[in-house]
Amino acid sequence: MASPLRPGTAALRVVVVGGGIAGLAAALRLLELARSHGASLDVRVIEAARRVGGKIQTERVGGFVIEQGPDSLVTSKPHGLQLVRHLGLEDDLVAPGPAAGRTFIVHRGRLRPMPQGFSLGVPQSVRALWAASLFSLGGKVRASLEPWLPPRRDGADESIAAFLRRRLGREVADRLAAPLLAGVASGDPESLSIQATFAQLVRLEREFGSLMRGMARRQRSSGTNGPDRDPASRTAPDGEGGRRPAAAHPSPFVTLRGGLGRLPVEVARRIVALGGRIVPATRVVAMEVVPAGAAGGRPAAYRVHAADGGRETVDGVVLAVPAWAAAALVEPFLPAVAERLAAIPYKSTAVVALAYPQERAGRLDGSGFIVPLDEQRFVTACTWVSSKWPGTAPPGMALLRAFVGRPGEDPLVLPDEELVGRVRADLAELAGVAGEPALVRVYRWPRAMPQYPVGHLERMAAVRAALQEHPRLVLAGAGYFGVGVPDCIRQGEAAAEALWQALQDRSRAPLAGR
Template identity: 75%
Template structure:
């Protein structure tokens, strides 16, 4: 009997829920369902079904020879509480660590050289005239145009637009192309000419709407934000050095603010601890089982059918085994969810399939410190105009002390510009191109002591213009299927805390329907 088929042989009246997808969103959903059921004294049969041989999705950590190497995201944004809250809930509080002292300094490549990220900018917006006019990145004309930003009329029609178009409209072409757009593209890991400003940086839209000007809005926040203002600027600068979320050095003391935290030993501990807790609560985790088809079913007289829609779903696995569940959380990428719901929700499937995903190659390299070049910061970003293969590099061991043995330096570089697929290249060429850029930009010399290449064919979902309207239409259509809920990076936030938040919210919505 297959692993999935064996898991279906259960009895009793407890509602049965399948969480398809064992990434961090799916694990968060399963854990919240089980803990809610225990707290309410109402049993719930929960299983996580993962096609891969392991859970965690892109949250993966390799530990080898004293190195801690994140294959995907490497930290949690502290201002989004769901990640840190889950870590503490799972007993990992003592393992939460903050960035080292070097993390406050970030660089941007300009004219083939590393330039310090100019101080006094938040999300690419100058918070003062002095910050703008003292920056060596811009010429007189560019500074003059950006200075006029408070006098540019705000857009009032509420229409969405690309991030780069929004920035050019507010700040002018030069500040946008040399700093703001590359910076925000690094944060969102996408093409600023395509990404939706409303879906990726709604806080900038809100500043324009509320204050009529980004600069005026930032200045107002500067006067009222206190310490939070500094943390916002630091967070954006640090985020620019790599896609997703990142992470740490010393343990954060109570009350001390830091833009990012991670787990000592890597974020992979978070997924492992969540899986362990799920099984301790009686949930089941089934790996190596791919769901290939979903069929709505309706059983007359089934409790909980008052919410309308099907009373359950029949799942078919790749090995032909089937089971019927009362509730379903689809915590898989949008393209995978689209293929599963297409037979009975074709319009939803069409919208989900239209969410693009960007391929990414992560190349980790280790060197003796004396040959690792510059290590006096957290890393650097590379604007598209520089025409380099890499988009960013993190000086991991400088940013997060303890991730490399003494005397060694660990670097992570990222390839995959908009419109390019770095994964068509063999590992040898990927590494060669990364090493060439690091040698020219940062002075890295000689043969690396360690090389790792992590390939992500569909790594990072992109939120193009109109993404929020697309998701609103999906939500409206899914009202006819209240026992089927979505969660994951493709929908309402792609960072680890965002995925945890969505998983927990999906569990709560499904629980309310099952108990209705």
């Protein structure tokens, strides 16, 4: 059937608020849908910053390739790889170096190797558990009981820490599993929702009655050998509508040669090539509903207001901004939705990049280490970048990235000098890093990391239900259904699919409110 969005009709207009990877993915998908249907669609991406990409930013200086935010794509979540291949960048994909398979965790002030045969902090077998030197005899005995513990059947949400302690016991949970998962989710394991962050573990308990038994069976059935490729680590998509088939990659993580920041830049180029527009350095400060008429019903359109006084009436809106920013925009006409979005907590973080001659960079025999909360360090994790990603530092030099921002702390209140000094003190004690760095960079991310507390999925279900009366207003981004880059791409594309369908429905009625 021919699309109602067809040549010869007035172009419908869409604004994507937010030029991070979720907003860019949404805009690209909308333009591609319009082209494939021979339709006319005006798509504009409005971004408050001077450049697109959100937290995906790469600095290249003096032979160093420094990621200011995320450094890779998780290949078990396909949408990131699919987008890279769709853009023709597949030949520029690079996998981690050999050292990346070795990671460490801090225990009693020392770096200890991560136990082998674990996936997401869960032992894949009793043998792997008992071979791990990180745990005491009592801790191993308690965790060994996990396959015989009855699964939880009431479907209630719980925190990451509570879930892991219930299944594996306090020692294994607190010493390895909870810090590892909290590091991935960048939050407090005592408050983060297990269902919203690691639903795959909840499914293992439900389907197999045991995490260990589920890990082992999934590993055998998939023929994989190792935690990084275990299919239990795959998160099911929140929505359908992807345009490309799933694609596998032999490495669990990949990045782009020259830095992951190339990805949003290339998406933006493609958007412009398809007739879309990117409007940087422009902040959307308000939205209002254009009513359908005296009879009421669903909105006819939306009017978007910019900080510079400009305004535009559009037929659809993708809000690809943090939840707190989306809350402020919808509050005048969706106060209940705004209240729920504003309640999603965010934390501030900072990334400190340091470069040293290799002989003064301390341990570099792996991809890095994480620091559990009970170690009471300033640093939460550190990546030995030049070991993990060859080619990111000049010959003879080492590049490190340290992360700061523990639950309840705001590292951004500290000046750069104190941030760097405290990071250097931790790296000296934990990894033997010595002397003055040859290069220092501090990247500050205020209110950047959404936290999914217990009950997050219920909150988002209520938001989705309320938005059914606004089918041409859709949300996408890290604050909702996954914080990783592939998660955000998936959400952006799913938002575009939903909005495209709603626009087709809209185009069957006369345009109003212009």
